Amino acid sequence: MNGRQTCLNTSYLCLMHSDSSVREQIIITASRLFLSQGYNLTGINQIIEEAGVAKASLYYHFPSKEDLGVAYLQRRAEVWFEGLNRHLEGITSPLDRLVGTFEYRAIFLEQNQFSGCSYTRILTELPQRGTKMHTQAVANKEGQRKYFQDIVEVMEEIDPQSKKDVADTVLLLYDGASHQVQVYKELWPVEAARKAVITLVKNTR
Amino acid sequence: MNGRQTCLNTSYLCLMHSDSSVREQIIITASRLFLSQGYNLTGINQIIEEAGVAKASLYYHFPSKEDLGVAYLQRRAEVWFEGLNRHLEGITSPLDRLVGTFEYRAIFLEQNQFSGCSYTRILTELPQRGTKMHTQAVANKEGQRKYFQDIVEVMEEIDPQSKKDVADTVLLLYDGASHQVQVYKELWPVEAARKAVITLVKNTR
Amino acid sequence: MNGRQTCLNTSYLCLMHSDSSVREQIIITASRLFLSQGYNLTGINQIIEEAGVAKASLYYHFPSKEDLGVAYLQRRAEVWFEGLNRHLEGITSPLDRLVGTFEYRAIFLEQNQFSGCSYTRILTELPQRGTKMHTQAVANKEGQRKYFQDIVEVMEEIDPQSKKDVADTVLLLYDGASHQVQVYKELWPVEAARKAVITLVKNTR
Amino acid sequence: MNGRQTCLNTSYLCLMHSDSSVREQIIITASRLFLSQGYNLTGINQIIEEAGVAKASLYYHFPSKEDLGVAYLQRRAEVWFEGLNRHLEGITSPLDRLVGTFEYRAIFLEQNQFSGCSYTRILTELPQRGTKMHTQAVANKEGQRKYFQDIVEVMEEIDPQSKKDVADTVLLLYDGASHQVQVYKELWPVEAARKAVITLVKNTR
DNA sequence: CATGAATGAGTTTTCATTCAT
């Protein structure tokens, strides 16, 4: 364990249940490593070493590396939506919530090693369909897609016929931005996406 | 060797030099497997087996798996731009060339297993900066970014001050679409991106 | 495992700790093979096969072949000095201890496949300075050199000014004899060295 | 090829026959590498690369690496005895020739990377009896042993009954010194051996 | 719940050698 994970950890703290702290420590450490090194390049040994737990303890809590990966994906979604809801608290205008989502995206990525979209990354690292992790990652991405669809749905600025297209385009910008942040380790792509979303909404009716 | 690679191979045929056919066979097979399974999950053993060559032959032509990966990335760029230029032959209007690029993107992805952006995928699988492959993948992505910047530069429809933003947004849409195609194995995201690009250009002045 | 190692093993028995028997088995087998075939010509595969352990078990106990080699060198020194001290038990005269060392050298080499000096052999097989094994082997040789220096230091027969030279010459004879034993698989070189040492001491004052 | 081998090469020049210079270049390069890195750790690829010849050219001149190794051993003996004879030219006293041999040994080792006895090293690297190289190396060592026996034979200073023992002891000192030079990369062990030989002769009658 | 030790199947890479030209 080391100090570099401070930001990440604090995000997690509020989610700690009465669960075994060992289990929690494993997820925290695995999350940090999966984000920085990728899932495939992170070995079980490194996780247990940096988490300070025994190998069999990991296998006690997670039957396999893949199960740990699924828990990681679920945790990512929890952390994201939990922080997002807090960020949007009190904001009611759909457009403001949409734009605020991109604002929070910048904050979130800054807190998470500029590591891009964790769902996207897992889908890229494990492209085989039907596996537990692929399935979970697709579910996560669907959740994100639905989130945008739900917001756009209630936006009066947008012509009902265009809503599906707009929601999809927002998702493309969101994905593109998340990836570019990963490449450049800078936040401008999210800002570019935010602006593009505003332009998009204003010019679609 | 098997039949699944037909589409892929035909894309390559026009690029075959007088090079050793063994070397070529290795790149073709590796490309197919890296695209379908990912780089990390594709072992040297599978490549040589499916390419029908000896292990030492691979290492004669490529000093390491990473060098093969670099050659793969370079080849991907060659194949893409070669096909793209052919597709855009005779088209002079910058806007038409921009839109045509997204049209060809759909064709290209269809011919390449709906596998998303190979540069993006490598960057996700090998996030460590400074390695040969990371460097090459970043170079490839920079090439794509510059390609859009160069087109936007000569578009009279767009206000000079907005050109940088527009080019970046186009890139976000391009990346987002390439990724979504990988997830859904369908082409609608490219079409959505194409439409969004048109909207974007028409409403930026 | 096979019967050829009987002599070797009995030398080790007295040193077996409560250590994992797998680890011990690996060191014993590796020692036998390094001595008979050399370090470079002995592969990990042969060691684990003849030791009857899994490859990953070897790497659990020894991070690399080189680390196993270092453990082998350390064990060689333990076995040598442990047996030597037992052989010299009760002998107090420095000259007798010196001569007794060459007597025990013959016994030791006979018990260890007439394989010469294991430190010397490693230095010859791995001449690159600064590696773990080279460093350990030099340390072992320094230990042997110091052993002779310490004995000569307390020999009243020898003029103080000559002590350094005598100790060095004894070491040359010791090394030369160990090597010739390896070549001829006979013990006369050790006997020749023993006699020469006596001559040397008697004629230096 | 590089400049470091100057000394070595000049020793060889006088031995160049009308042989193919390619063959000669291979032996020279292999000698340099075998001496500095050891036989087992020197690969065919490094030899051809540094010699600047094609792989099949090596195999044209030497059916196998082992055959190259045998040629290397033969060349070592030629170079040694050729230089030694030149050094002892005009010296007739057996004792002076014996002492002069150790003097030249220091010169020779200094010219050859302080690399110890090449025969000894091969016997250590390839301990299996009966192979071509082992046989050649033993022959070389026998030649050296006989050389000392022949000198001692004609030394009037020494009692006929002691001649065999003295010759053997000289050989032990010679071997021990050669090895210590390899370890310490200094020449004092040869000087120590030279002095010991004088002491030995003076005190044996 | 927790652990140190053990494992089989896999990884990438290197070796000396041969072949067709």
Next chain:
DNA sequence: CATGAATGAAAACTCATTCAT
């Protein structure tokens, strides 16, 4: 004589996983 290309066998090492305690 010389060469670039090709090769089978073996090298060292790592992986996620399991077991006895």
